[in-house]
Amino acid sequence: MGIADTNIQRALEQIITKSAISSQSKPGDIERPHGSKSAFEEDIELFAEAINAASITTDTKRNKFAMTKIGHVSLTLAVTLVGLVAVTLVYLIYPGTPSKSKIMTFEGFIELPRHGALTILDYLTLSDHALFVTSESSGALFKIAFDSRNPKASTVSEMPGTGSAHGVALVPDPNVAFIT
Numbered sequence: 001m002g003i004a005d006t007n008i009q010r011a012l013e014q015i016i017t018k019s020a021i022s023s024q025s026k027p028g029d030i031e032r033p034h035g036s037k038s039a040f041e042e043d044i045e046l047f048a049e050a051i052n053a054a055s056i057t058t059d060t061k062r063n064k065f066a067m068t069k070i071g072h073v074s075l076t077l078a079v080t081l082v083g084l085v086a087v088t089l090v091y092l093i094y095p096g097t098p099s100k101s102k103i104m105t106f107e108g109f110i111e112l113p114r115h116g117a118l119t120i121l122d123y124l125t126l127s128d129h130a131l132f133v134t135s136e137s138s139g140a141l142f143k144i145a146f147d148s149r150n151p152k153a154s155t156v157s158e159m160p161g162t163g164s165a166h167g168v169a170l171v172p173d174p175n176v177a178f179i180t
Contacts (some may be wrong), residue, residue: 107151111157112142123167131169134179139163139180 005020098118115138125132131144139161147153161179169178 019025110151110154110156112144112145112156114141115140121163125168125170127170132170134162134165134168135161136166139165141165141168141177 048162053177067159077133095109112121112133115135120137122136129146129148132148133144134140135142135143141159141161143157143159145155145157147155165179167180169180
């Protein structure tokens with residue numbers, strides 16, 4: 001039995017008790033007319049208060065349950081979103097090994113200098129045995145001089161920039177390049 005049912009039962013018991021007490025006549029009592037409005041109105045008000053208290057208690061329980069459910073759903077959604085963001089960041093930050101190819105073989109990575117937590121690289125330009133890579137996050141231009149006998153021994157040189165370098169255009173003169 002819930003709190004609401006208990007409150008209604010108590011109100012009914014009080015009405016029955018009052019009715020039983022008021023219906024007993026004692027010597028010297030002035031008899032009231034049987035249909036006395038004030039006793040009846042008091043009983044109805046008492047009953048209405050009990051019903052009101054019961055409905056408020058029930059509504060409060062429903063609202064509390066609904067808010068708890070909304071809190072659980074929100075927490076689950078937040079944890080799921082944080083998990084997806086974490087998995088995406090791990091996928092983007094840590095490079096994997098490329099899949100196998102019939103034409104080429106994977107020899108390894110060439111590490112570029114890092115500037116901050118995340119380095120965003122943009123266009124690549126290839127010229128003879130050199131690869132030029134622009135860094136959008138730092139504005140730097142990296143020149144990777146390939147060693148054909150040992151790719152891991154390739155040298156990396158850096159020309160610092162002021163930010164947001166997208167691409168590089170080379171001209172036949174070996175010392176001239178345009179960075180956009």
